[in-house]
Amino acid sequence: MNRGYMGRVLMVDLSKGEFREETIPDEIYEKYLSGIGLAAYLLYDRIPRGADPLGPENIFGFVSGLLTGTGSLFSGRWMVAGKSPLTGTWGDANCGGSFSPAIKRCGYDGIFFTGMSEKPVYLYIKEGKPQLKDASHLWGKDAVETEEMLQEQYGPGARVAVIGPAGERLSLISGICNDKGRIAARSGLGAVMGSKRLKALVLDGKKRILPYDREAVHKLSRKCNKWVQFQPPLGPSIGPALIGALLRVLPTAMAMDGMVYKMILRQWGTGGLNQMSPEWGDSPVKNWKGSNVDWPLKKSKSADPDLVKKNEFIKYHCYSCPLGCGGKCSMTGKYSETHKPEYESVLALGGLCMNEDTDSLFYLNELLNRAGMDTISAGATVAWAMECFEQGILTLDDTDGLDLTWGNSSAMVALIHKMINREGIGDILADGSRAAAEKIGRGSGKYTVHAGGQEPAMHDGRQDPGFAVHYSVEPTPGRHTIGAQLYYEMFQLWKRVRGLPKKLPFQIYHKNSKYRATEKHALEAAACSKYMNVVNGAGLCMFGTFLGIKRTPTFDWLNAATGWNKTPEEYMEIGMRIQTLKQAFNIRHGVDPRANRLSDRALGIPPQPQGANKGRTVPIEKMMEDYWRQFGWDPSTGAPTGETLAGLGLSVE
Amino acid sequence: MSYTIIDTCTGCGACVRICPTRAITGKKKDVHRVDGNLCIECGACGRICPSAAVKDQFGHVCVMIKRSQWKRPAFAGDICMSCSMCIDACPVHCLDLSEAKGAKDPHGYPWLKDEKACIGCGFCEAECPVGAVTMVVPVPKEEPRKSRPAAETAR
Incomplete structure (x- = not known):
């Protein structure tokens, strides 16, 4: 019976150079879906308690999604999962491009690696035969060069995922790249791959991916595509920026409809918010200390979406995406082209460091993509170093003569080169701001902004407390792609799932209500987490799901592709099971969920004296407790209770 | 399911050369065989076979078609x-x-x-x-x- 998934995973033991195929029973897919759920199921008890994330006993894997290749839209996401060396918790990272279907076309839903190779190797799979090949000649090459070399050797059909020099040097903020610059950046899993001396995966499979009812999947896709293609002209990019300013001054907020964001994505990509977001208070400025007052339109103009778009010569679509928020841009200087800098990269390397130099944003974007380093964490770490420099904790002697005053773009470029090469101060900063502060000491720790060791993304919890909650409570702390009050509005889950509070599009409410720790907010946050686990199990893109559950029919696609007949509530329970298992993984590894709370500064402790989020404090303790209670976890510790585990059919120690 | 080759095969090797997954093996002038694990049912072997020796996944013998067609x-x-x-x-x-x-x-x-x-x-x-x-x-x-x-x- 065709059910959209391949039913097998590949286990690669890098120490022994052995391969083992495992057949996954159907009921596992029914309980965990594929993708991140399958990874959580397989890794929970296989990674030994207390395993060193960079040691041979850590297992990490590449997984595709259940819907990938079945004819559904937005299903081009692949994920890596393992124990994170950055946070010591469950770690996963998500990326688009063309790699996700390649995993399935090799006949697997996931490829997992254990052990550690003695010399650099890469995995090559063709015609059902996996092989480990010598990668000595590739070691040290950047992600784009490596991909080009491997594609030259194996043809354009070979899909490549690769680590750059940052991953090789075990930078804890490194990721894994594909398609010459799309990167699964978070959780520091590039370092895990580097520790195993696995340079790349080259997949050239041709297996067919067969859903239960392709025509039914296609029918849903056609309906969804109509919404995606609806695109009125949006005018110049100053429009959203001014709307951002208006949203800031109004005492009220408005529930958002995902169609609006979809139009922005279609027009400019994620960068459409480059100017709107700081105006609105959504994007942190100056290492989370500043506000829109420090980063007015005059300065944020350096990343004006229209300006960025001017360099775009073609839109970039991930596999099966009708939207195409990505782009390829031409640039001058050392590199001739780059993937269009994403919102996160632009704000982390721009506003967070007060950097107004547009050329440096493009250059750093390409440099970090090639190095395989996370732009969010790299930008945030540089911002932290700049504040330490301002406070006199770091001096010119410490920085090897680099003048790290706010916005000094040439010093930033030099510093990031050092981080990638682990030279001088760069060696300390290459592991993120928390690790760096531990090494430097001298009170520098109070300027770090992190959750469990991972720098949060460029969405401010003081503007949308939902972000602060998810940064703090997720089993992978510091994650912005799970939930927020804004996301809940856009997912529109209440239209399909019973018992969820309604938040009608464009409904107006008072801003103060966002900061109240109510049961309703906890219910919404829990719903976001559950739903995103389903989405990540299905391999869908979060931006696609922002269209709303009626327009992007995740549950219906899953039913059509698998032939199951599950209700939305049953899918949400699967999401809850995956989330609980990930949390149980953390407990098993001795993580205290309370310790992953976001840093004070990003929560408005003390509140900001000026700007969009003036006077705002997030009642985080209560919000975290409420969230845990929603999952049936112990509200005082965040640990899943025995009753909850049993209810979900999870047998964990 | 996969394509199969029956004994009218003359072993000319046309299918081996066109198969995109290298699922077909056999000695020259001998009856060839299809590896069911590799076959993706693209049907190229059936379209190219000059001796009507390929059956599709439903058991129908495939008809040769001129490649330009x-x-x-x-x-x-x-x-x-x-x-x-x-x-x-x-x-x-x-x-x-x-x-x-x-x-x-x-x-x-x-x-x-x-x-x-x-x-x-x-x-x-x-x-x-x-x-x-x-x-x-x-x-x-x-x-x-x-x-x-x-x-x-x-x-």
Whole structure:
């Protein structure tokens, strides 16, 4: 019976150079879906308690999604999962491009690696035969060069995922790249791959991916595509920026409809918010200390979406995406082209460091993509170093003569080169701001902004407390792609799932209500987490799901592709099971969920004296407790209770 | 399920050369066999076999078709959403994304880059959700007028 998934995973033991195929029973897919759920199921008890994330006993894997290749839209996401060396918790990272279907076309839903190779190797799979090949000649090459070399050797059909020099040097903020610059950046899993001396995966499979009812999947896709293609002209990019300013001054907020964001994505990509977001208070400025007052339109103009778009010569679509928020841009200087800098990269390397130099944003974007380093964490770490420099904790002697005053773009470029090469101060900063502060000491720790060791993304919890909650409570702390009050509005889950509070599009409410720790907010946050686990199990893109559950029919696609007949509530329970298992993984590894709370500064402790989020404090303790209670976890510790585990059919120690 | 080869096979090797997954093996002049684990049911072996020795997954013997008459994908640019599903589905990688036409339409669209490599499997058509790919028998191109048009009509 065709059910959209391949039913097998590949286990690669890098120490022994052995391969083992495992057949996954159907009921596992029914309980965990594929993708991140399958990874959580397989890794929970296989990674030994207390395993060193960079040691041979850590297992990490590449997984595709259940819907990938079945004819559904937005299903081009692949994920890596393992124990994170950055946070010591469950770690996963998500990326688009063309790699996700390649995993399935090799006949697997996931490829997992254990052990550690003695010399650099890469995995090559063709015609059902996996092989480990010598990668000595590739070691040290950047992600784009490596991909080009491997594609030259194996043809354009070979899909490549690769680590750059940052991953090789075990930078804890490194990721894994594909398609010459799309990167699964978070959780520091590039370092895990580097520790195993696995340079790349080259997949050239041709297996067919067969859903239960392709025509039914296609029918849903056609309906969804109509919404995606609806695109009125949006005018110049100053429009959203001014709307951002208006949203800031109004005492009220408005529930958002995902169609609006979809139009922005279609027009400019994620960068459409480059100017709107700081105006609105959504994007942190100056290492989370500043506000829109420090980063007015005059300065944020350096990343004006229209300006960025001017360099775009073609839109970039991930596999099966009708939207195409990505782009390829031409640039001058050392590199001739780059993937269009994403919102996160632009704000982390721009506003967070007060950097107004547009050329440096493009250059750093390409440099970090090639190095395989996370732009969010790299930008945030540089911002932290700049504040330490301002406070006199770091001096010119410490920085090897680099003048790290706010916005000094040439010093930033030099510093990031050092981080990638682990030279001088760069060696300390290459592991993120928390690790760096531990090494430097001298009170520098109070300027770090992190959750469990991972720098949060460029969405401010003081503007949308939902972000602060998810940064703090997720089993992978510091994650912005799970939930927020804004996301809940856009997912529109209440239209399909019973018992969820309604938040009608464009409904107006008072801003103060966002900061109240109510049961309703906890219910919404829990719903976001559950739903995103389903989405990540299905391999869908979060931006696609922002269209709303009626327009992007995740549950219906899953039913059509698998032939199951599950209700939305049953899918949400699967999401809850995956989330609980990930949390149980953390407990098993001795993580205290309370310790992953976001840093004070990003929560408005003390509140900001000026700007969009003036006077705002997030009642985080209560919000975290409420969230845990929603999952049936112990509200005082965040640990899943025995009753909850049993209810979900999870047998964990 | 997979394609199979029956004993009318003369071992000419045409199918071995065209199979995109190298699923077919056999000695020259001997009956060949298909590895069911590798076969993706593209049907190329059946279309090329001159001795009617290939059965499809339903057990029907395939009929040879002249390669110039094999169906090839035609793309409807106005429906296409640039999602590249067809490009990924192609087992011989004969499709590619075009350059963007300009600022007005900045998306790339699929096109048949390597016409000779196309095996007419139709996976691109089957996997396109919006029906932007149709498999059609290629119409001979209007050749530039040569000196002897009569020869053309005689054929």
